[in-house]
Amino acid sequence: MQAFSLLRTTLNTRDLGGHRTADGWVTARNRVWRSDHPLDPDPEDVRLMLDKGITTVIDMRDEVRVSQKPNGLTGRPGFTVYNFPVLEGSTLPESVEAVPGSYLKIACAPNMKNIFGTIASAERGVLYNCSAGKDRTGVVTTVLLMHCGVFDEEIVEDYMLTKVCNQKRFEMIRERFPDMDMNIAVPRESFMRYFMGLFRERFGGTEGYFDWLGLPADRAERLRDMLLG
Secondary structure, three states, X not given: OOOOOOOOOOOOOEEOOOOEEOOOOEOOOOOEEEEXXXXXXXXXXXXXXXXXXXXXXXXXXXXHHHHHOOOOOOXXXXXEEEEOOOOOOOOOOOOXXXXXHHHHHHHOOOOHHHHHHHHHHOOOEEEEEOOOOOOHHHHHXXXXXXXXXXXXXXXXXXXXXXXXXXXXXXXXXXXXXXXXXXXXXXXXHHHHHHHHHHHHHHHOOHHHHHHHXXXXXXXHHHHHHHHHO
């Protein structure tokens, strides 16, 4: 699997395409990208996104962070940028044990209906991001891949690629915040496996989840069609 950023000016931009499903399908390329924040995309990055049709951008950072470090695609011709803040996941959980539960809180955030609805309504490809492309972005990615029937092992593997892509970011955090418990911040397979278990225990599956969100059934089906082509 891809263990590098698709964009030169980010660390953790990846394509949700290429994942195998239990029904024998493979998720389509260049329909949905996940990312850390694209603060200062260079002309080559902008050109690549436009060439691949990634023109809808969803920023899940809170309004304070967006005002301090605006999304670099805002106002650029060809792009439509939405800010749907997800406050859950914007701070570090209090312990390692609390991480999977924090992911469930992210999944239940008020703006999740807007996020998935916007992805489903996009005429072309979508990039969604938070700050590091790890927690909030990881939860949205997991729900989308589960919805398509992607094998759990591949979902976990995709989640763990963030540990590789964000290595420089984690090293910087260690230097700047030496008292921070990096065991909480750095992805672990158990975080995602436990979260998926909590998610299924609460909602049964993605259909139950989208029904709980209030996302219309045709929009939920559109998410699957978009990723499976």
